[in-house]
Amino acid sequence: MKTKVLLFLLTTSIVVSSCNSSQKNYEAKYVFLFIGDGMGIQQVNTAQLFSDSVLNDSVGIAFTKFPISSMSTTFAATRYITCSAAAGTALSTGTKTSIGTIGLNATHTDTLYSIATDFKKAGKKVAILTSVSIDHATPAAFYAHKGSRSSYYEIAKDLVVSNYDFFASGGFVEPNGSKNDSAAISIFQLGAARGIPFTSSLTGVDSLMKLGVNSIVFSAHNPGEGSSLQYDIDQSDSDISLRDITRKAIEVVDNPNGFFIMVEGGKIDWSCHDNDAATTIREVISFSKAIEEAIAFYKKHPNETLIIVTADHETGGMSLGNTKNGYKNHLKILAKQNVSQEKLHSAIEKFKIVTPNANFKDVLKLIEEHTGLSTDGDHALTAEELADLNVAYQIYFRNKKPKTDKNTYSKTDLLAKTAISILNTKAGIGWTSSTHTGSPVPVFAIGEGQELFSKFQDNVDIPKNILKASGINR
Ligand SMILES: [Zn+2]
Numbered sequence: 001m002k003t004k005v006l007l008f009l010l011t012t013s014i015v016v017s018s019c020n021s022s023q024k025n026y027e028a029k030y031v032f033l034f035i036g037d038g039m040g041i042q043q044v045n046t047a048q049l050f051s052d053s054v055l056n057d058s059v060g061i062a063f064t065k066f067p068i069s070s071m072s073t074t075f076a077a078t079r080y081i082t083c084s085a086a087a088g089t090a091l092s093t094g095t096k097t098s099i100g101t102i103g104l105n106a107t108h109t110d111t112l113y114s115i116a117t118d119f120k121k122a123g124k125k126v127a128i129l130t131s132v133s134i135d136h137a138t139p140a141a142f143y144a145h146k147g148s149r150s151s152y153y154e155i156a157k158d159l160v161v162s163n164y165d166f167f168a169s170g171g172f173v174e175p176n177g178s179k180n181d182s183a184a185i186s187i188f189q190l191g192a193a194r195g196i197p198f199t200s201s202l203t204g205v206d207s208l209m210k211l212g213v214n215s216i217v218f219s220a221h222n223p224g225e226g227s228s229l230q231y232d233i234d235q236s237d238s239d240i241s242l243r244d245i246t247r248k249a250i251e252v253v254d255n256p257n258g259f260f261i262m263v264e265g266g267k268i269d270w271s272c273h274d275n276d277a278a279t280t281i282r283e284v285i286s287f288s289k290a291i292e293e294a295i296a297f298y299k300k301h302p303n304e305t306l307i308i309v310t311a312d313h314e315t316g317g318m319s320l321g322n323t324k325n326g327y328k329n330h331l332k333i334l335a336k337q338n339v340s341q342e343k344l345h346s347a348i349e350k351f352k353i354v355t356p357n358a359n360f361k362d363v364l365k366l367i368e369e370h371t372g373l374s375t376d377g378d379h380a381l382t383a384e385e386l387a388d389l390n391v392a393y394q395i396y397f398r399n400k401k402p403k404t405d406k407n408t409y410s411k412t413d414l415l416a417k418t419a420i421s422i423l424n425t426k427a428g429i430g431w432t433s434s435t436h437t438g439s440p441v442p443v444f445a446i447g448e449g450q451e452l453f454s455k456f457q458d459n460v461d462i463p464k465n466i467l468k469a470s471g472i473n474r
Pocket of ligand 1: 037
């Protein structure tokens with residue numbers, strides 16, 4: 001009899017406790033959503049290995065140590081392989097949409113609202129940050145509603161009326177309107193009319209905070225291509241990093257009611273479109289350093305903070321391993337690359353202007369300076385690789401107007417492209433695409449409500465569970 005009672009009590013307590021966990025009211029007051037654009041598990045894994053074995057960094061990719069690591073699908077409403085606009089909208093609103101669409105449903109007949117608006121309604125502060133331009137697809141999905149992600153000026157106009165508290169990025173793509181619209185009023189004027197200040201210095205942000213200004217828009221003073229922050233691999237000490245703006249955002253929006261901060265590592269995608277592994281690894285590490293700021297905040301408020309790290313899709317079909325190298329990897333040779341492919345192209349372009357009659361040997365020296373590729377040493381260029389570089393040299397230096405290739409987000413030339421491709425192959429990195437892939441992406445979580453992200457999920461579940469973890473009903 002006693003046993004029966006004990007069994008009954010045990011069963012009851014199990015039922016009660018499982019009810020409690022499914023109905024638990026979560027109260028994450030401080031929420032961080034980090035989106036690594038194009039950051040598949042391969043990008044994270046390669047950056048982790050590089051950080052461990054080449055940089056000997058004891059911290060490494062900090063978010064891989066979060067207690068929850070799972071996966072998410074990425075497909076759009078109309079295509080297996082998504083784009084940043086459709087994926088950004090799925091992650092921001094909880095509804096899938098069509099390719100190129102920002103904050104509208106697939107047929108553009110309905111407006112979709114991002115969870116950032118729910119946080120605002122709940123009296124919390126909102127910050128939207130990115131390493132690309134603030135009118136780019138991922139950040140735009142958190143405040144704009146436009147049928148085309150390329151309507152940069154129109155997207156920026158939605159930013160001005162969003163009432164969010166802080167924006168930080170490399171700037172705007174079309175602050176003065178599209179090329180065809182000379183009558184457009186600049187975003188800066190439109191913002192000023194609503195009392196929104198724009199600044200390009202972090203100390204400027206401090207001064208504006210002291211004045212009690214509601215919305216602040218920060219743009220880097222030295223933007224890279226497409227009004228982005230400079231690639232981490234190309235940064236000088238005076239350049240603004242994603243970590244700098246994340247730290248500043250926490251200062252700006254920290255308040256007793258709580259906040260929602262979205263941080264996009266936007267250039268992971270760009271360097272993956274270029275199939276440039278060294279630049280990608282540095283971008284993932286830089287993204288991870290920004291996340292360390294959130295982790296430091298979490299340590300001060302462990303019961304009230306939630307950090308989610310995920311991606312909108314994978315870019316490049318990156319792999320650790322390729323057919324040519326078989327089972328061998330030499331990640332350490334990527335450490336010799338000291339500029340992005342985009343900057344290598346600029347260096348080659350400048351070299352041609354200064355030395356138009358440069359011979360192949362001179363050009364090889366320039367390539368060696370920036371990539372470590374050399375005719376001698378452990379990983380010396382093979383005859384086949386030298387022949388490929390020579391063909392590219394002939395095309396670029398012997399043609400008066402050599403073709404400049406336009407990658408998705410950067411200009412390049414065959415010589416820069418060939419050199420980076422050879423380096424990647426020698427390192428044992430593979431790429432199957434210059435666009436996105438349909439792979440699921442990783443999801444990492446720590447903090448209040450972390451268990452809501454523990455299963456294989458659809459990308460639209462992520463924002464819904466973020467609201468749940470925050471105790472906010474739509
Ligand atoms: Zn993307």
